[in-house]
Amino acid sequence: MSRTFTRRRLLGGIAGTAALATTAGAVTWANRRPGLVAPDAELVARVEAARRHPGATTVTARLRPRPVTLDLGGPTVSTWGYAEDAPGPLLRVRAGDRLRIEVRNDLPVHTSVHWHGVALRNDMDGVPGLTQPPIQPGGRYDYVFTAPDPGTYFYHPHTGVQLDRALYGVLIVDDPHEPGRYDHEWVLVLDDWVDGTGRTPDDVLAALTTMGHQGGMPGMDDGGMPGMDHGGMDHGGHGGMDGGPGDTGGMEMLTSPLLGGAGDVAHPYHVVNGRVPSAPRTFRARPGERVRLRIVNAGSDTAYRVALGGHRLTVTHTDGFPVVPVDTDALLLGMGERVDVVVTLGDGVFPLVAAAEGKPGQGLAVVRTGGGERPPSTVRPTELDRAVLDTGTLRAADEVTLADRRPDRVHRLELGGSMMPYRWTINGATFDEAEPLTVQWGERVRLQFVNDTDMFHPMHLHGHTFAVTGGGVRKDTVVVVPDRTVTVDFDADNPGRWMTHCHNAYHAETGMMTTLAYRA
Ligand code: C2O
Ligand code: CU
Numbered sequence: 001m002s003r004t005f006t007r008r009r010l011l012g013g014i015a016g017t018a019a020l021a022t023t024a025g026a027v028t029w030a031n032r033r034p035g036l037v038a039p040d041a042e043l044v045a046r047v048e049a050a051r052r053h054p055g056a057t058t059v060t061a062r063l064r065p066r067p068v069t070l071d072l073g074g075p076t077v078s079t080w081g082y083a084e085d086a087p088g089p090l091l092r093v094r095a096g097d098r099l100r101i102e103v104r105n106d107l108p109v110h111t112s113v114h115w116h117g118v119a120l121r122n123d124m125d126g127v128p129g130l131t132q133p134p135i136q137p138g139g140r141y142d143y144v145f146t147a148p149d150p151g152t153y154f155y156h157p158h159t160g161v162q163l164d165r166a167l168y169g170v171l172i173v174d175d176p177h178e179p180g181r182y183d184h185e186w187v188l189v190l191d192d193w194v195d196g197t198g199r200t201p202d203d204v205l206a207a208l209t210t211m212g213h214q215g216g217m218p219g220m221d222d223g224g225m226p227g228m229d230h231g232g233m234d235h236g237g238h239g240g241m242d243g244g245p246g247d248t249g250g251m252e253m254l255t256s257p258l259l260g261g262a263g264d265v266a267h268p269y270h271v272v273n274g275r276v277p278s279a280p281r282t283f284r285a286r287p288g289e290r291v292r293l294r295i296v297n298a299g300s301d302t303a304y305r306v307a308l309g310g311h312r313l314t315v316t317h318t319d320g321f322p323v324v325p326v327d328t329d330a331l332l333l334g335m336g337e338r339v340d341v342v343v344t345l346g347d348g349v350f351p352l353v354a355a356a357e358g359k360p361g362q363g364l365a366v367v368r369t370g371g372g373e374r375p376p377s378t379v380r381p382t383e384l385d386r387a388v389l390d391t392g393t394l395r396a397a398d399e400v401t402l403a404d405r406r407p408d409r410v411h412r413l414e415l416g417g418s419m420m421p422y423r424w425t426i427n428g429a430t431f432d433e434a435e436p437l438t439v440q441w442g443e444r445v446r447l448q449f450v451n452d453t454d455m456f457h458p459m460h461l462h463g464h465t466f467a468v469t470g471g472g473v474r475k476d477t478v479v480v481v482p483d484r485t486v487t488v489d490f491d492a493d494n495p496g497r498w499m500t501h502c503h504n505a506y507h508a509e510t511g512m513m514t515t516l517a518y519r520a
Helices: 007-011 018-026 042-051 201-214 235-240 505-509
Strands: 058-063 066-071 076-081 091-094 098-104 114-116 140-146 151-156 169-174 184-193 269-272 281-284 290-297 304-308 313-318 321-328 330-333 338-344 349-356 362-368 388-390 409-418 423-426 437-440 444-451 457-461 466-468 477-480 485-491 497-502 513-519
Touching: 042 140, 058 091, 091 098, 151 290, 151 338, 169 184, 169 290, 184 349, 184 362, 201 505, 269 349, 304 313, 313 330, 321 388, 330 338, 409 437, 409 457, 423 497, 444 457, 444 477, 457 485, 477 485, 497 505
Parallel strands: 058 098, 091 169, 184 290, 269 362, 281 362, 330 388, 409 444, 437 513
Antiparallel strands: 066 076, 098 140, 114 151, 151 169, 184 269, 290 338, 304 330, 304 349, 313 321, 313 338, 349 362, 409 423, 444 485, 457 477, 457 497, 466 485, 497 513
């Protein structure tokens, strides 16, 4: 089969966005593969019409991605953002309502906006070259779609490693039927930060990808990377690196007992709502009040272990969908995952810590219900070192349990890759080499994410919320640790072409990404 579009060109390729900008003019996103449902198919519009609630209203907003200067609470950085602050504007609608978001691109490169986790119409999914043309510098694109399911979602670009800048924001879809038994709602966005600290995410990516080609980096002893090839790959082989420019920064092995290989990049900062831990955001309430926390991991290469000192957290939702509530001391959140928790606050000042799993550093926010000193930026609540919950192991709440059904189709996705060369794959292929995985509208589909690497991968599917077999928890992003397989089922009820990929921005950009396409 011949490919009707060159995905490397469309998605930005390894070298980032510059090459793309020059070739993008030749791209026609509506290029069709015969036999597959295109984003502008009549079926896509028909499924969208069925999503709309009678009496639904339209919520409008504007986003202007642009170069910005951000004060992270000490360090000031030049970066790209949706606002003069991070995260970008909070968008909020009721389930069944329609969003109309006008995006004006004031970046020097092209971009788009992806609505992570939302089961929306395919032509609004925001993947340049796959579901829409890229939004050129100075260009505009209007996203108009119905948000069908309540929950905590977020938005970000789908070009290169733009996600590793300040280009992210939260989208909350409210459930009109939910009683909301809490006094406050706080949104916390966790992020690993590098941009504007002497290197951009594109520099980091370039350093990672040139390691393999140049046979070594300055300061790195050649051949000092044991077993970096696939198979015997030891992700801990980072230990042989010694801090060339833009590399993993001379860190020791990035490993975690929970995750195995825990990341490739040493981000100098970890921020919560755009603040480093020495200048944390403070949330205020009264003792005894109940708070709903909506926590989003917008990081590019970091999973976070989250705890609130002196409290247990009741987990109520993950990736937007309700779970059978579980109490925990701490929880782990991979990139792209979200979790909602409810907590009844004690009296005092409490650290909400997002420790970078398997990496040095942490993010911090402060919860204050009484007097007392602000906790130090290195505070480590004991809750972090007790039981740590993986949200992928939760049980779905009854009302969102996927009905039992035998899968009509099974796709096995073997996750592979290596540090040298820096290349990540699904079934041995990088994104530009891969043929789409196909499904048929109406099928029950099973995906098996098989991790053959020594590193964890948060695997994400666009346009659907799958059920993890076992507990049946509904998710769109699930952490797959080394030497494990995570199996997920979903109903193919949202026609179009959809990405499935690792939510490590560097893995996705260097190949760990493929397309799931509906047959016409
Ligand atoms: Cu946050 Cu392709 O996704
Ligand atoms: Cu990955």
